[in-house]
Amino acid sequence: MIEVKNISKSFGDQKILNNVSTNFDKGKTNLIIGQSGSGKTVLMKCCIGLLDVDEGEVNFDGRCFSGLKEKNKKTTRKEMGVLFQGGALFDSYTVEENIMFPLNMFTKMSFAEKLDRVNEVLSHVNLSNSNAKFPAELSGGMIKRVAIARAIAMNPRYLFCDEPNSGLDPKTAEVIDELISELTHKFDMTTVINTHDMNSVLQIGQKIAFIYKGELWWEGDNKEILKTDNEELNDFVFSTELTRRIK
Amino acid sequence: MGLFKETGSYVLLMIETFKRPDKGKVFRRQLLIDFHALGVDSIGIVVFISLFVGGIIAMQMAYNIDNPLVPLYLVGYTTKQMMILEISPTIMSLILAGKVGSSVASEIGTMRVTEQIDALKVMGINPANYLILPKITAAMLFFPVLVIFSISVGLGGGLLAVFITGSVTTTDFIDGLQAWWMPFDIFYAIIKTVVFAFIIASVSGYKGYTVTGGSVEVGRASTQAVVASSILIIIFDLLLTQMLLT
Ligand SMILES: Nc1ncnc2c1ncn2[C@@H]1O[C@H](COP(=O)(O)OP(=O)(O)OP(=O)(O)O)[C@@H](O)[C@H]1O
Numbered sequence A: 001m002i003e004v005k006n007i008s009k010s011f012g013d014q015k016i017l018n019n020v021s022t023n024f025d026k027g028k029t030n031l032i033i034g035q036s037g038s039g040k041t042v043l044m045k046c047c048i049g050l051l052d053v054d055e056g057e058v059n060f061d062g063r064c065f066s067g068l069k070e071k072n073k074k075t076t077r078k079e080m081g082v083l084f085q086g087g088a089l090f091d092s093y094t095v096e097e098n099i100m101f102p103l104n105m106f107t108k109m110s111f112a113e114k115l116d117r118v119n120e121v122l123s124h125v126n127l128s129n130s131n132a133k134f135p136a137e138l139s140g141g142m143i144k145r146v147a148i149a150r151a152i153a154m155n156p157r158y159l160f161c162d163e164p165n166s167g168l169d170p171k172t173a174e175v176i177d178e179l180i181s182e183l184t185h186k187f188d189m190t191t192v193i194n195t196h197d198m199n200s201v202l203q204i205g206q207k208i209a210f211i212y213k214g215e216l217w218w219e220g221d222n223k224e225i226l227k228t229d230n231e232e233l234n235d236f237v238f239s240t241e242l243t244r245r246i247k
Numbered sequence B: 001m002g003l004f005k006e007t008g009s010y011v012l013l014m015i016e017t018f019k020r021p022d023k024g025k026v027f028r029r030q031l032l033i034d035f036h037a038l039g040v041d042s043i044g045i046v047v048f049i050s051l052f053v054g055g056i057i058a059m060q061m062a063y064n065i066d067n068p069l070v071p072l073y074l075v076g077y078t079t080k081q082m083m084i085l086e087i088s089p090t091i092m093s094l095i096l097a098g099k100v101g102s103s104v105a106s107e108i109g110t111m112r113v114t115e116q117i118d119a120l121k122v123m124g125i126n127p128a129n130y131l132i133l134p135k136i137t138a139a140m141l142f143f144p145v146l147v148i149f150s151i152s153v154g155l156g157g158g159l160l161a162v163f164i165t166g167s168v169t170t171t172d173f174i175d176g177l178q179a180w181w182m183p184f185d186i187f188y189a190i191i192k193t194v195v196f197a198f199i200i201a202s203v204s205g206y207k208g209y210t211v212t213g214g215s216v217e218v219g220r221a222s223t224q225a226v227v228a229s230s231i232l233i234i235i236f237d238l239l240l241t242q243m244l245l246t
């Protein structure tokens, strides 16, 4: 479980997060939703320690993380997989080298074992036989999938995905959602997903945190979200004709 | 950013950089890649420029020394001294600052703005150490080799020039090359080069590492890397000359 306790974060005099507290449960897909620019990425970056919080703390299974020195964050970081909004693949490495990278750095596996692992995770994301391609030769959806493969290569305990399916067609988006959800349950990971995709919310929203104007505005799951009378949340979720009809 | 603050964050980054690499094997592989990118790929331009500059200096010296009282072997001697003391270490380093500095800054800067550096960091890797240390090491080890190359080719260029123009006989020129041979001069050239190599790789690494923004800022960082390293090279040239030669 990841515990977010009263965190606040400002850039200059612009307050992005204001006293946000929530828990991300183990073995569940935890969603952070909110409008573009509401601070989802900032919240995620505070959790993984890419941004320092101004106030509050983040705990991973009871271990305080946010207050640690850079050096001491390493142990927890080796248990995290992160999918960045833009993929962040190493563009001078091939798909295979990208996924093998954490294995090279942190394991003593032989090359054959590493290659097996690479092919295994690539088949999880339906990308067998793309080993030799460079990121520049991949489509947007393929980049996302390779980035997921790299994030799960080390069997992380914690998986963070920043908009895993933005910019993808509905079919691929659903495949990726299912993939993340399946991996989460199979390996009992604590998964945190940033999204503003309503399909994802309804499909895999086992726990949903709605961020509005830098505050945690609403929490619940994908059943409760359909019945909520929270005005801002309704506004956000049922903003399109399609979703209103579903309701 | 103020100069003071910038120097501070440069020093902090260097402290991060000079840590023991997470994995020796990975470091050695990066080092090989950087030997190639920073060193081997620069041999062509170093040879080309040294050959011509060596020739030009020999011709200018021959033109200056046409007093019958001055022995002609001085043409060879002064060409040698200029190449060893200044042209090869300093001018070559300035050229390498342009070539290597901009490529290091834009490579690392692009990795910064596309979040590749963040990706390294969240994996539990020290990105400065992983990215910048091999580059600094490669430059400090390989640039002296380039400078020795440059001196040899430059003197060859001088010889070629006097041979073609016939202003001085090649025997006189070679006599000059052999006159008052001072091993310390070579040592001085190498010390300077090692310092300049450190400046180029570390300053460019710093400029790239600290980029914020997008492609425009990456371009700006790579220009700044070249300008800042060039200025520092000239300043340190003066300091080192004062320390070592007087
Ligand atoms: N490094 C930064 N410096 C200054 N302001 C920032 C920085 N990063 C984010 N912000 C600001 O914080 C706010 C929230 O940004 P954030 O990236 O978290 O949005 P988001 O919810 O992830 O949006 P999207 O859905 O479009 O990805 C924005 O107003 C943005 O301008």
Ligand SMILES: [Mg+2]
Pocket (backbone or CB within 6 Å): A040, A041, A042, A085, A162, A163, A194
């Ligand atoms: Mg975002």
